[in-house]
Amino acid sequence: MLLQIDRPQPLRPDLLFDVLPLENYLREQVPGFETLYSIEQFAGGFSNLTFCLHTNLGDWVLRRAPVGAAIQSAHDMEREHRVLTLLLPHYAAVPKPLLYCDHLEVMGAPFYLMERVEGIVLRGKDAKQLAQGDPVLLRRLCEGFVDNLAALHKIDIEATELIQLGKPDGYVLRQTEGWIGRFHRAHTDDCPDATSIEQWLRTHQPPPNPPTLLHNDYKFDNLVFAWPLEPEPHLLTVLDWEMTTVGDPLMDLGAALGYWVEPGDDPFFKAFNFTWLPGCLTRQELADGYARLTGRDLSALPFYYAFGLYKNAVILQQIYARWKAGIASDPRFEALGHGVRVLLQMAERTVKERANNNL
DSSP: OOOOOOOOEEOOGGGOOOOHHHHHHHHHHSTTOOOEEEEEEEOSOSSSEEEEEEETTEEEEEEEOOTTOOOGGGGOHHHHHHHHHHHTTTOSSSOOEEEEEOOHHHHSSOEEEEEOOOSBOOOGGGHHHHTTSOHHHHHHHHHHHHHHHHHHTTSOTTTTSGGGGOOOTTHHHHHHHHHHHHHHHTOOTTOOOOHHHHHHHHHOOOOOOOOEEEOSSOOGGGEEEOSSOOSSOOEEEEOOOTTOEEEOHHHHHHHHHHHOOOTTSOHHHHTTOOTTSTTSOOHHHHHHHHHHHHOOOOTTHHHHHHHHHHHHHHHHHHHHHHHHTTSOOOGGGGGHHHHHHHHHHHHHHHHHHOTTSOO
16 A cells, blocks of 8 residues: 555645744753754644644644634633643543643734644545555554444543543533534525424433543544555544543534445535444444443444434534635645535434435
8 A cells, every 4th residue: 555654734825834932932942952853744634723743852743723713612722731741641642732832922822733743644635545455454544443433432530530521411412402503503595404304403401321531523534544554453542632522422422423435425425434434333233243342232322323414513513604705724624614514414314314214
């Protein structure tokens, strides 16, 4: 396979900034820091901005909110830094946080630094290369994906003090109403109507499950694997803890399923994952594997899956709305309007055709 270790890219012109305040701040805060040689960006994501700082002490990763972001809870750098700090002693696959800064004069927005974990991130664009490999390897990657999700949900949130990250009581209801509100606040004139799926989600709330830690954006392109992948894939770290909280673990499973692509799915959706390739688990196999590992009842899974699809549609709509308003300039964002329609249609099919609890 021609896959390569995930590398940063030169900064886009609209992201260029004066690095002197940042360099001066790091000299004050980090023992041994002397020189910031250059700054690049990791361009794979659509949410928070992620930069790679090349310094005399090695490479660091800097995370800050995107320009024009209005959803502050989804871009809270202090909270994300605190998540990593709390999680580090109890979970191996997490990057080490280094510092948090809320002085706006440094970068114009709060940010935090963490160690760079060098490895490979598998994305939808890698499907062509992955298809040339062994289907058995792809199956092992998928099984490892489920194993790690189950391991995250087994962390003792009381003993580790991770319980302080959220309020699990009423979590599903708050999430349902919160994301419906976000969708309507980000509505554009070409945005499809989502009234029917929203009504279904409101009227089919499942009974609560005992709370666990939730990553809340668990998908392959937030996982870093050691290179080479063969003979046995090894997970190094999990990224993007910005939406981490505590709550119903099946919300995490539903979110993961909301990114999981199968061969018959829309081509737009296939661009976001490679799990439609031969050897990969189906959505049903993923859910069955999670049930075996955790012993949890998945009889209400269609709700969690439909909500995962709806939430992903809202995330795309929020980004698309910023692009349409001229706040965000990334050319990739123009196609997200179509993606919103695809995900809402999948959610509609889920609630209409899959009431038999199968995916």
